[in-house]
Each structure stands twice: as C-alpha cells, then as structure tokens.
Amino acid sequence: MSRKLRVGVVGLGIGRAHVWSYQQLPEQFEVVAACDTDADKTAHVLEHQNVSRACADLDELLAIDDLDVVSLCTPPHLHLEQCRAVLASGRHVVCEKPLVGSLADVDALVEAERAAAGRLMPIFQYRFGQGIQKLRHLVASGVAGRAYLTTVETAWSRGDDYYAAPWRGRWDTERGGVLLSHATHAHDLLEFVLGPVASVFARTTTRVNPIETEDCATATVEMADGSLATLSATLGSHVEISRLRFCFENVTAESSLAPYAPSSEPWTFTPRDEAAGRAIDEALAGFEPGPEAYVGQFARFADALAAGHELPVTLASARESLELVTALYHSSQTGEPVRLPLGADHPAYRSWLPKP
Ligand SMILES: NC(=O)c1ccc[n+]([C@@H]2O[C@H](COP(=O)([O-])OP(=O)(O)OC[C@H]3O[C@@H](n4cnc5c(N)ncnc54)[C@H](O)[C@@H]3O)[C@@H](O)[C@H]2O)c1
Known part of the structure; x- marks a missing residue:
C-alpha cells in the first residue's frame, strides 16, 4: 500500500467540497492545509472541517515540504x-473546470506537464456517476449499437446573489458563461460516451442576468461517429433540470x-426488443459500481498514481472539452458552422473572447 497523498486545497468555495471528498478517502489522502486569500474562509475550514494548517496564498502552501497534491479551486x-507554479514545484495538481481559457493555454499546460515530475488532473467529476458509467459499459461491450441522436439539456438558475462574486459573468475573469462554466459538465458527458465532435452550429445570447457572458445557448452538433446531437443551456430556468437522452440502435x-x-x-x-433487453441485462450483470462524484474521481486518481496508469481525467479530455467550447463560441460569433478538430492555425486558437 502506497503512502497517503498529502493535499493542500486552494480556494475555499467549492474547495470545501474538495476537502470533504478527500477526507472520505482516509486511506489514500490527508488534507494538510487549506489556502485562501480570504482569511475568513480558511478560518471556517479550520474550525469546521478538521484541517490544521491555514495558508494565505499559493506560495505559502508550496513552501510546505511534504506536500504531494494541490487542488486548485480558484x-x-x-x-x-x-x-504552472504547482507543476514547477514538483507536485501533482488537480484543477477545477474550466481548466484554462483557450486551446493555446491548454496546450501550454500539456508542455508544462511533460517537463514536470508531477501530473495534472482536470476535474470532470460528473463522469463518475453510476448511470453514465453503466452506459459507457454498454457502449464498450458493443451492446448499445450505433448512436443515432442525443439531446443534452442544462436548465439551471442563477441570479444576483451568484453574480455578486466579482469574477463571475465577466470575460476577463470567468472567461465564458453557461457554455464554459455550467453546461460543460453535460457536454463533457456527451463526448465521454460518444467520442469527439465533428462540427457545430451555435447561437448564444445574454437575457437572464446583466452580465457580459452568455447565459442562454443552443447548438446543433455532428459527432465524429456520424450521429447528431442538440445542446441547450440556460441559467434562467425556474425549475432546474439536467437531462441527457441517448438514442442508440x-x-x-x-x-x-x-x-x-x-x-x-x-x-x-429501454431496449429495442427482447433480445436487446437480454443483452443489456447480461452486460450490466458484469458492471461493477464505483464511487461517484469528487470522491470517485479522487479515489481513481490515487489508484492511477500508485499504479503509474493514465489518470481518470486527462489533459486530452480537458482539451477536447475546451475545443468544443472554442468551436461553439466561434460559431455563435461568426454565424457559421465550425468543423473540428481545431489546430494552432484556427483564428480562435489563442482566444474565444469576443473581439473589442
Ligand atoms: N466541478 C464543479 O461542479 C464546480 C462547482 C462550482 C465551481 N467550480 C469551479 O471552481 C472554481 C471556483 O469556483 P467557486 O464557485 O468555488 O468560486 P468562489 O468565488 O466561491 O471561491 C473561490 C475562492 O478562491 C479564493 N481565491 C481567489 N484568488 C485566490 C488566490 N490567488 N489564492 C487563493 N485563493 C484565492 C477566493 O477568496 C474564494 O474564496 C471555478 O473555476 C468554478 O468554475 C466547479
């Protein structure tokens, strides 16, 4: 059994859920420090979440000698x-979505990780839900058959209280709106199940809140496997839902x-017929449920590090997600469909931010 990984968590909004989730895995992790520029946030975590050390910034955290992992929730x-700073210090880094604000930046991190002793794991904790894991199992075992059409809906609600945090709703700090920050989870699940996107046509608008970034979006999507998908996302739904519906053969x-x-x-x-139903039941009999959400991602992270295996979420996955975001923004800004993949010669490679 390898030694516990000693973790510092930076940014104590959603970072508090990181602290809690690492603490559900006491054989694999120990949270040794909580870090935030806001001293009230660190004080709260020290008082309520059984963490003994507070750090006022990332430099102070990185000065701790026996630290293995930094979870970035800033x-x-x-x-x-x-x-970059965590990788340069030789530690592993876990980073919240959205990983970065452009394809150029994610490619810079691929290079930085290649040169570093530590590894970088982007967060996509929705991937570890047992429903989507079952579907992946059915697809991998060949039972699902060809994909036809998928609908992906993210209908959430956000208002003034949410946008009181000054970094939210602004291109220079949040780097995007509902497509980048909220629907990214459901859109990642589309690619997690079906693989890469081949082309998109998107429309975005801002109607719900007085913010710079978009809060409503729709897109039609062609997947590389030839199947079709629609995406819809809003932050103005008075009843909050997410829904994914995959129609396979x-x-x-x-x-x-x-x-x-x-x-x-x-x-x-729902199977096509009785024979398909039996094949699904047989395939699912071999499905082994694992832990879900952040706990599920962190447990697999520790296992992968110990075994020297591929991480449960890779930089390549984060790149694929940001490539879709880039294509969606570019399509909505130009009014044209956008074909993927996008390389360094694409006009939005360095930035999808609207031109001033
Ligand atoms: N995976 C998910 O489901 C999920 C959910 C919520 C948020 N997020 C992501 O997590 C990140 C943080 O979001 P949030 O909602 O927790 O924001 P937040 O504003 O609630 O918290 C961010 C914290 O970071 C601190 N901070 C800012 N600059 C810092 C610095 N230089 N050093 C240390 N601390 C600093 C702030 O004081 C604040 O406490 C965002 O990227 C967001 O998209 C992911």
Missing part, C-alpha cells in the same frame, strides 16, 4: 499560472432530471 483566470438511455447529478442513478435503459 477563479478560472488564475488556473493557468497556478497550475439497441437502447435508448435516459438520465434523471436531477440538475447536479444527472450522471448518477436512476437511469432508464
């Missing part, structure tokens, strides 16, 4: 430089409507 515009797979847990059970798998 606003998006800080991720690139903070990931042999099975229609539907999530629940739980807005923040659409990848978890219950999922419905």
Whole structure:
C-alpha cells in the first residue's frame, strides 16, 4: 500500500467540497492545509472541517515540504499560472473546470506537464456517476449499437446573489458563461460516451442576468461517429433540470432530471426488443459500481498514481472539452458552422473572447 497523498486545497468555495471528498478517502489522502486569500474562509475550514494548517496564498502552501497534491479551486483566470507554479514545484495538481481559457493555454499546460515530475488532473467529476458509467459499459461491450441522436439539456438558475462574486459573468475573469462554466459538465458527458465532435452550429445570447457572458445557448452538433446531437443551456430556468437522452440502435438511455447529478442513478435503459433487453441485462450483470462524484474521481486518481496508469481525467479530455467550447463560441460569433478538430492555425486558437 502506497503512502497517503498529502493535499493542500486552494480556494475555499467549492474547495470545501474538495476537502470533504478527500477526507472520505482516509486511506489514500490527508488534507494538510487549506489556502485562501480570504482569511475568513480558511478560518471556517479550520474550525469546521478538521484541517490544521491555514495558508494565505499559493506560495505559502508550496513552501510546505511534504506536500504531494494541490487542488486548485480558484477563479478560472488564475488556473493557468497556478497550475504552472504547482507543476514547477514538483507536485501533482488537480484543477477545477474550466481548466484554462483557450486551446493555446491548454496546450501550454500539456508542455508544462511533460517537463514536470508531477501530473495534472482536470476535474470532470460528473463522469463518475453510476448511470453514465453503466452506459459507457454498454457502449464498450458493443451492446448499445450505433448512436443515432442525443439531446443534452442544462436548465439551471442563477441570479444576483451568484453574480455578486466579482469574477463571475465577466470575460476577463470567468472567461465564458453557461457554455464554459455550467453546461460543460453535460457536454463533457456527451463526448465521454460518444467520442469527439465533428462540427457545430451555435447561437448564444445574454437575457437572464446583466452580465457580459452568455447565459442562454443552443447548438446543433455532428459527432465524429456520424450521429447528431442538440445542446441547450440556460441559467434562467425556474425549475432546474439536467437531462441527457441517448438514442442508440439497441437502447435508448435516459438520465434523471436531477440538475447536479444527472450522471448518477436512476437511469432508464429501454431496449429495442427482447433480445436487446437480454443483452443489456447480461452486460450490466458484469458492471461493477464505483464511487461517484469528487470522491470517485479522487479515489481513481490515487489508484492511477500508485499504479503509474493514465489518470481518470486527462489533459486530452480537458482539451477536447475546451475545443468544443472554442468551436461553439466561434460559431455563435461568426454565424457559421465550425468543423473540428481545431489546430494552432484556427483564428480562435489563442482566444474565444469576443473581439473589442
Ligand atoms: N466541478 C464543479 O461542479 C464546480 C462547482 C462550482 C465551481 N467550480 C469551479 O471552481 C472554481 C471556483 O469556483 P467557486 O464557485 O468555488 O468560486 P468562489 O468565488 O466561491 O471561491 C473561490 C475562492 O478562491 C479564493 N481565491 C481567489 N484568488 C485566490 C488566490 N490567488 N489564492 C487563493 N485563493 C484565492 C477566493 O477568496 C474564494 O474564496 C471555478 O473555476 C468554478 O468554475 C466547479
């Protein structure tokens, strides 16, 4: 059994959920420090979450000798430089979504990780819900058959209280709106199940809140496997839901409507006919449920590090997600469809931010 990984968590908004989740895995992790520029946030974690050391900034955290992992939960515009600093210190880094604000920046992190002793794991914790894991199992075992059409809906609600945090809703700090920050989870699940996107046509608008970034978006999508998908996302839905509905040749797979847990059970798998039903039952009999959400991602992270295996979420996955975001923004800004993949010669490679 390898030694516990000693973790510092930076940014104590959603970072408090990171602290809690590492603490559910006491054989694998020990949270040794909580870090935030806001002293009230660190004081709160020290008082309520059984962490003994407070750090006022990342430099102070990185000065701790026997630290193995830094979990970054700071606003998006800080991720690139903070990931680089952690990698330069020789530690592993776990970074919240959105990893960075452009394809050029994610490619810079690929280079930085290649040169570093530590590894970088982007967060996509929705991937570990047992419903989506079952669907992946059906697809991998060949039972689902060809994909036809998928619908992906993210209908959440955000208002003044949410946008009181000054970094939110601004291109220079949040780097995007509902497409980058909120629907990214459900859109990642689309690619997690079906693989890469081939082309998109998107429309975005800002109607719900007085912010710079978009809060409503729709897109039609062609997947590289030839199937089609629609995406819709809003932050103005008075009833919050997320929904994924995959129509395959042999099975229609539907999530629940739980807005923040659409990848978890219950999922419905409706077979085409009796034979398909038996094949699904047989395949699912071999499905082994694992831990979900952040706990599920962190447990697999420790296992992968110990075994020297590929991390449960890779930089390549984060790049694929940001490539889709880049294509969606570029399409909505130009009014044209956009074909993927996007290389360094694409006009939005360095930035998808609207031109001044
Ligand atoms: N995966 C998910 O489901 C999920 C959910 C919520 C947020 N997020 C992501 O997590 C990140 C943080 O979001 P949030 O909602 O927790 O924001 P937040 O504003 O609630 O918290 C961010 C914290 O970072 C601190 N901070 C800012 N600059 C810092 C610095 N230089 N050093 C140390 N601390 C600093 C702030 O004081 C604040 O406490 C964002 O990228 C967001 O998109 C992910």
